[in-house]
Amino acid sequence: MRVARQVTKRRAKDEAASHASAGGGKVVARAKTRTNDPDRTKANIIEIATHEFSEKGLSGARIDEIAERTRTSKRMIYYYFESKEGLYRAVLEDSYRRIRTIEASLDLENKPPLEALAQHVRFTFDYQLGNQEFIRLVMVENIHHGQHIAQLSRTQQEGMGAIETLRNIVERGIEAGVMRKDLDPIDLHMSISALSFFNVANRHTFSTIFKVDMTTPAATAARRESVADMILRFVAP
Amino acid sequence: MRVARQVTKRRAKDEAASHASAGGGKVVARAKTRTNDPDRTKANIIEIATHEFSEKGLSGARIDEIAERTRTSKRMIYYYFESKEGLYRAVLEDSYRRIRTIEASLDLENKPPLEALAQHVRFTFDYQLGNQEFIRLVMVENIHHGQHIAQLSRTQQEGMGAIETLRNIVERGIEAGVMRKDLDPIDLHMSISALSFFNVANRHTFSTIFKVDMTTPAATAARRESVADMILRFVAP
DNA sequence: GCCGCAATGTACGAACTAGTGCGTTTTGGT
DNA sequence: ACCAAAACGCACTAGTTCGTACATTGCGGC
Known part of the structure; x- marks a missing residue:
């Protein structure tokens, strides 16, 4: 073998x-134009x-x-x-750079707060679903205690724009009286990430143990709405 | 060395x-008794x-x-x-067996539904926090597409009791009119797991990127309550 | 007692793997 | 046109890593 x-x-x-x-x-030499x-x-x-x-x-x-x-x-x-780890670091850096770029592309600041939040949640959910390589890289990096991302320069490990997006939405939501006042954007982002992340990261063990298929369009759609619903209920006053 | x-x-x-x-x-003679x-x-x-x-x-x-x-x-x-993979499988099997045993130990069937659910969530959160080795094994196994847990015998990969616990709580909650009728125990369990899991699994990358320390007692307590709160709001009618 | 198998320890090997020495080709500046 | 530096490929190695052949000891049944 x-x-x-x-x-x-x-x-x-x-x-x-x-x-x-x-x-x-x-003229044998010619063919190999590098x-x-x-x-x-x-x-x-x-x-x-x-x-x-x-x-x-x-x-x-x-x-x-x-x-x-x-x-x-x-x-x-x-x-x-330079080395295997060097290559791995370059890969990490590149992946994070890409996600940072894309995350800023959504225009939510003009929509009503609750609608904007729902859209942000669905977008995050779908983005993670569509970028499983990135999700898996994050898992790998966490297995290594995040020691490689810690080695990247400050600007390269800069927090995603998601926090600012959420902060803006929450502020407007509070002002409009449709969200409660004690919301923490980071805590909120953690929840949104957690719910979206798990859906991709743990699908193999979860579906084996509970004997469900999480990959069907129906299951995906249902889960996305459940997550959006959970977040919306969470921010309500 | x-x-x-x-x-x-x-x-x-x-x-x-x-x-x-x-x-x-x-008979003192045998000092080398294996x-x-x-x-x-x-x-x-x-x-x-x-x-x-x-x-x-x-x-x-x-x-x-x-x-x-x-x-x-x-x-x-x-x-x-037999082999490295054989050892790994034995490790997986043993870890899942342990968690299955412990999960059944909580007595929640007598408490009022909302209280029982809150306690179940906090327990799950704390269990995962206290068993990081298990969490990391699950990550590792998912990196490998769950192919090893799939090789375990049916009884060994049997679903945790958590689903039954939740089903019971939800049924009682609906009956008592304190929970909405369209709750799916598996979906609910997925959310509880996701929120608890992320807190341990992704803490390294998350805290590096957002420059927060998720391990302080204060941060842990706050997060636990946020998670419990989120679940309770989710089930409300 | 003692016999056969289970349990254990030692030393070794074949294959793999990250990393490199060195020579060759391409390219951009002058 | 020419040259130095950048870009590139080949073939090699030193160290590691899973796995095993072989020898030895403990133990339960008879």
Whole structure:
């Protein structure tokens, strides 16, 4: 099995090589025009690595395997990211950067507070549902006691905009008399995150133990509404 | 370092042995009496392994390290558990068995429904807070798509009693007119779990990003009440 | 007593894995 | 056109890691 794997691997490589030289034809040297593109290479490595780390964890992921899936070589991983942990940190940083960017894109400040909150909750729920790689990376990072995200520079670990969004909504909600006065935005965000996160993070053990399928459209929709409902009831005066 | 450890272990064993023979009285000669005790050995291995797996994950844990912390040898791990994954499965099974046992111990059926629910929520919250090894094992298992818990026999992956407890509480709550009629015990349990779980599982990344300390007694107490409050508001008619 | 199996310890190996030395090619500046 | 630096690939290694062959001791039944 392991041997077979090696053979397969080697064969694939050889085929690629012969394809290349066959395409080159006569002036053999020509076919191999390598194009240097550092940004694309780095981005490609991070993309593959994101998948691998989120799938197998930091210790479970294999640099060789990442390298193989990449359009470049293992040497380049170390050239750009220094070490396995360095690559992992880059992956974390990139994932958090992306989520931070997207989170700001919603325009909720003009809508009535309760409506805005409901929409924010549903958006968070759906975002986490649609970005399971990110969720899994967060799990992995917490298994490691958050020690790697702690190493990122201050600006890179900056709190998501969610808190500010919530603060704004809550303020307007209180003013409009539709929310109670003692709400803490961070506490509220924690609840919204918790409910959305669990739905993705623990679905495997939960559905095995309770023998339910959490992935059907019906189950997802029901759960989303339950979560939104719970949050709305929570903020009511 | 390694040698020193070995020596320590050996000495401890010898002392135990001489104690035993001293108690026995007569034939002092056998200082090196190895006592076969399969149950104790297995339990000891599982205890250490539980800690290691919950700390470093399945791929991160090292069999050699587990063996070293054990009062026995690596050979015994393979003797009783066959493989690394076999040991991991035994750890999972044991952890779930323990939680199942404890969960049934609370007597809530006699208390008024709302009070019973509040107590159940606080208990769940505190149990998860106090059993972080278990929480981390669940995270690890979900990183692996729950594939190992799925391999456990049906009875071993049987749903926790929590659902029945909740069903009972909800039924009584509806009857007493203090809870709404359309509550789903599983959905409710999911919410309670989610809120309690997040508090432990994601504390590292969450506190780093939002620069709050979630471990102080004050923060813990506040969070527990927020969670209980949220659930109580959720079930209200 | 004693015999056979269960329980245990020691030492070792084959495969894997993160990381690198070194040579080659591409590119941008002058 | 030329050159230094950046980008890149190949093949290797030193250390680790799961797993096991082999030898030894304890123990329950007869």
